[in-house]
Amino acid sequence: MQRPLILVTNDDGITAPGIRNLVEFMNEIGEVVVVAPNSPQSGQGHAITINQTLTFEEINLEGPQKDFSLSGTPVDCVKFALDKILPRRPDLVVSGINHGANSSINVIYSGTMSAAVEAGVEGLQAIGFSLLDFSWDADFLQAKEQIQRIVKKVLENPLPKGVVLNVNIPKLNKEEIKGIKVCKQADAKWEENFDERINPHGKKYYWLTGYFNNMDKSEDADETALSEGYISVVPVKFDLTAYEYMHDLKGLLE
Amino acid sequence: MQRPLILVTNDDGITAPGIRNLVEFMNEIGEVVVVAPNSPQSGQGHAITINQTLTFEEINLEGPQKDFSLSGTPVDCVKFALDKILPRRPDLVVSGINHGANSSINVIYSGTMSAAVEAGVEGLQAIGFSLLDFSWDADFLQAKEQIQRIVKKVLENPLPKGVVLNVNIPKLNKEEIKGIKVCKQADAKWEENFDERINPHGKKYYWLTGYFNNMDKSEDADETALSEGYISVVPVKFDLTAYEYMHDLKGLLE
Numbered sequence: 075m076q077r078p079l080i081l082v083t084n085d086d087g088i089t090a091p092g093i094r095n096l097v098e099f100m101n102e103i104g105e106v107v108v109v110a111p112n113s114p115q116s117g118q119g120h121a122i123t124i125n126q127t128l129t130f131e132e133i134n135l136e137g138p139q140k141d142f143s144l145s146g147t148p149v150d151c152v153k154f155a156l157d158k159i160l161p162r163r164p165d166l167v168v169s170g171i172n173h174g175a176n177s178s179i180n181v182i183y184s185g186t187m188s189a190a191v192e193a194g195v196e197g198l199q200a201i202g203f204s205l206l207d208f209s210w211d212a213d214f215l216q217a218k219e220q221i222q223r224i225v226k227k228v229l230e231n232p233l234p235k236g237v238v239l240n241v242n243i244p245k246l247n248k249e250e251i252k253g254i255k256v257c258k259q260a261d262a263k264w265e266e267n268f269d270e271r272i273n274p275h276g277k278k279y280y281w282l283t284g285y286f287n288n289m290d291k292s293e294d295a296d297e298t299a300l301s302e303g304y305i306s307v308v309p310v311k312f313d314l315t316a317y318e319y320m321h322d323l324k325g326l327l328e
Numbered sequence: 329m330q331r332p333l334i335l336v337t338n339d340d341g342i343t344a345p346g347i348r349n350l351v352e353f354m355n356e357i358g359e360v361v362v363v364a365p366n367s368p369q370s371g372q373g374h375a376i377t378i379n380q381t382l383t384f385e386e387i388n389l390e391g392p393q394k395d396f397s398l399s400g401t402p403v404d405c406v407k408f409a410l411d412k413i414l415p416r417r418p419d420l421v422v423s424g425i426n427h428g429a430n431s432s433i434n435v436i437y438s439g440t441m442s443a444a445v446e447a448g449v450e451g452l453q454a455i456g457f458s459l460l461d462f463s464w465d466a467d468f469l470q471a472k473e474q475i476q477r478i479v480k481k482v483l484e485n486p487l488p489k490g491v492v493l494n495v496n497i498p499k500l501n502k503e504e505i506k507g508i509k510v511c512k513q514a515d516a517k518w519e520e521n522f523d524e525r526i527n528p529h530g531k532k533y534y535w536l537t538g539y540f541n542n543m544d545k546s547e548d549a550d551e552t553a554l555s556e557g558y559i560s561v562v563p564v565k566f567d568l569t570a571y572e573y574m575h576d577l578k579g580l581l582e
Contacts, residue, residue, distance in 0.1 A: 119374030119403075120436045127533040128522070149373070149437075150536065153520040158534070179449060181568055182374045182442075183403075195433060195517050227580050236515075237570045239577075256578045258569040261490075263449050266407040268382070279381040280412070282404065294574075309570035309577050314435055315512040316491045316563040320548075323493075323563050324510045326481050 078104035078165035078229055081193070083151045085115040085172065085185025088133070088143045092171035095214035096203060097139050099221055100168060103229075106139035107164070109155035111148060111185075116174075118185040120192070121147045128154065148189035156196060166229060167193035170203035171214050171221075177204070177242045177296040177306060178260035178288065187240055191312050194238040199228055201238065206300065207245040216248045220305055224254070233309070240308040244300050255304040260295035262288040332358035332419035332483055335447075337405045339369040339426065339439025342387070342397045346425035349468035350457060351393050353475055354422060357483075360393035361418070363409035365402060365439075370428075372439040374446070375401045382408065402443035410450060420483060421447035424457035424495075425468055425475075431458070431496040431550040431560060432514035432542065441494055445566050448492040453482055455492065460554065461499040470502045474559055478508070487563070494562040498554050509558040514549035516542040 080100045084093040088110035100106045109130075123146045130144040142159055144151050152167060169189040176184040186202045193200035203221060205212055224241060233239065240259075244251065265287050268280040288297045296306035334354045338347040342364035354360045363384075377400045384398040396413055398405050406421060423443040430438040440456045447454035457475060459466055478495060487493065494513075498505065520538040527533055542551045550560035 114379065117376045117378040119372070119376070119442065121373045121375040122371045122437055122536060124371040124536055125368065127525075127535055129531065129533050153536065153538075154522060154534070157520050157522050158524075179566070182445065182449075182566055183376055188373065188436075191436065195436075224581060231580055234570075234573055237573050254581050256574055256582060258571065258574070259567050261567070266411050268408060268411050270412075271381075277383065279383050280408070281381055282376060282378055282407065284407075307577065307581055308568075309573045310568045311570040312433070312436055312568070313513050313515070314562075314564045314566070314568070316488075316565040317512065319488055319491050319563045320510055320512070323561065326485055327478060327508050327561055328510055 079162060080104040080106050081155050081160060081164040081167045082106055082108045083110045083148055083169050083189045085111065085118060085148045087111050087114045088141060090173065091210060092173050092214060096168060096171045097137060099218050101138055103222060103225055107160055108139055108141040109144055109151045109159055111151060112143040112145055115147050115185045117183055118147045119183050120149055120188040123147060123150050130154065148185040149192045152189050152192040164198060166225065167198050167200040168203065168225065172204035173212060174208045175204055175206045175242055176202060176240060177300060178262040181240055181259060181310060190238045191310065194236065194312060199232055201228060201241060203241045205243045217243045220254065236311050236313055237309050240310045242296060242300055242306045244303055246303055250303060251305060252303040255299040255306055257296040257299050257306045257308050258294050259308050260288055260297035261290035262286060262297060333416060334358040334360050335409050335414060335418040335421045336360055336362045337364045337402055337423050337443045339365065339372060339402045341365050341368045342395060344427065345464060346427050346459065346468060350422060350425045351391060353472050355392055357476060357479055361414055362393055362395045363398055363405045363413055365405060366397040366399055369401050369439045371437055372401045373437050374403055374442040377401060377404050384408065402439040403446045406443050406446040418452060420479065421452050421454040422457065422479065426458035427466060428462045429458055429460045429496055430456060430494060431554060432516040435494055435513060435564060444492045445564065448490065448566060453486055455482060455495060457495045459497045471497045474508065490565050490567055491563050494564045496550060496554055496560045498557055500557055504557060505559060506557040509553040509560055511550040511553050511560045511562050512548050513562050514542055514551035515544035516540060516551060
C-alpha cells in the first residue's frame with residue numbers, strides 16, 4: 075500500500091522547532107512534503123497574498139522529507155503546495171506545532187489554524203497542532219505519541235466534509251498529560267491594551283498588547299480541558315452561518 | 329435621546345469610495361467615528377499586527393464625522409478604536425462598503441468581515457457591507473436606503489451575542505434590486521491557479537490567481553440570492569465548533 079502523502083506547514087516559519095518536530099513525527103507515518111513560510115507569520119489569520127508576488131525555493135534540511143520555503147502566509151502555502159508542488163492531492167495536511175496556544179477564540183487569529191481551515195476548504199483532511207509554550211526551547215517530544223495517534227485515527231477515519239481539528243497540548247510532562255478531550259471552543263477574548271511609546275522624532279507609536287479573558291468555565295470548553303491537563307481537540311468548521319438565528323432575522327429584515 | 333455612536337471601518341483604505349459612501353449614509357443616522365487602514369488591506373483576513381508598531385493620525389475629510397487613519401489591518405482598527413479613540417463603547421460597528429463580494433467562503437479571507445467579526449468578539453453589534461463591483465467608480469448610492477434600513481433595524485433590535493451580519497449587494501440599479509434575503513453561506517471555494525512569471529534576473533515568481541467555484545445551488549444560499557437580484561444577509565458566528573461532530577469524535581479519540 076502506498077504510504078499516505080502528508081503536507082506539513084505552519085506559521086512560525088519553516089525552521090521553527092515546532093514544525094521540525096512535527097516533520098519528524100510525520101516521517102514515521104507517511105511521505106512528507108513541507109511547504110512553509112520563509113519567515114514568522116504569527117497573527118496572520120486567514121490572510122492571503124494578492125498585492126505582492128510570491129517566490130519559493132527548495133531547501134535541504136535533515137530527514138527524508140522534501141522542504142520548500144515560500145515567501146507568503148500559511149494559507150498561501152497550502153494553496154501553492156496544491157497548485158505547484160505536490161505530486162498528488164495529499165491524504166492529510168498538518169499545521170504546527172505552533173509555539174503557543176490556539177485554543178478558544180485564538181482559532182480566528184491563528185495562521186496555524188487558518189492553514190488547516192484552508193486545507194478543509196480544499197476538501198482535504200486537516201489538523202492544526204499547538205503547544206502552550208511560546209519558548210523556542212519548548213519540549214515538543216512530550217506529545218509525540220498522542221500527535222501520532224490522532225493523525226493515524228484521522229487517516230483511518232476521515233473527518234466529515236467541512237470539519238478540521240484544532241489540537242492544543244498543555245505544557246506538561248508526558249506523564250502529567252491526562253489524555254485527550256474533545257471540546258468546544260471556549261467563549262473567551264483578548265482585551266486589547268495598546269502600549270504607547272514616543273519615537274526619537276517625538277511621534278507616538280503603539281504596540282498591540284492585551285490579556286486573555288476566559289469567560290467560559292464550562293466543563294466541555296477547551297480552556298477547561300487544558301487547565302485540567304488534557305490535550306484539547308475541537309472540531310472546527312468554516313461554514314460560519316448562525317443557522318439558529320436565520321428564522322428571527324428573516325422576521326426582522328425580509 | 330443621544331444619537332447612536334457608530335464606528336466605521338473597512339479594508340480598502342480610508343479614502344476608498346465605498347467607505348466614504350458608508351460614512352455619508354451613517355452620518356444621517358448617528359454620530360460617526362471612522363478608524364480605517366491608511367492603505368488597502370484586501371485579503372488580510374483576521375490578521376493582526378504583532379511584530380510591527382502602529383501609528384495613527386486624524387485626517388480632515390468632508391463631513392461631520394471624525395476620521396482617523398491607522399497603519400494596520402481592519403482588525404487592528406477595531407481594537408485600536410476601542411482602546412484609544414472612541415469616547416465610549418459604540419452602539420454599532422459597520423465595515424465596508426467593500427469593493428467586491430464577500431459572499432460564501434470569502435467571509436474567511438475578507439478584511440471587511442474580519443473587522444465586523446472582531447467587533448462581535450468584543451461584544452458589539454456589527455455589520456459588514458460589500459458591493460459586487462470591484463470598480464473604484466462603482467455606484468454605492470443604489471443601496472443607500474436598504475443599508476440604512478438594515479442598520480436601523482439592528483440598532484432597534486440588537487443581534488444575539490456571538491452573531492454579526494454579512495451583507496452583500498448585487499451590482500444592479502435600485503429598481504432592479506428585488507429586496508433582502510436572509511441566507512446561509514454558500515458552499516463554494518476559490519480554485520487557485522498561480523500565474524508563473526520570470527523576473528529580469530531569471531528567477532521565477534508567482535501571482536495568486538484563481539476562479540470562484542460555487543458548488544451550492546440551494547435556494548437559501550447567499551450566492552443564489554445574489555444571482556437572483558436580492559441583497560443577501562448571512563448571520564455569521566465565530567464559535568467555529570462543529571457541535572454536530574463532537575459525539576463521533578469523542579468515540580474516535582477519547
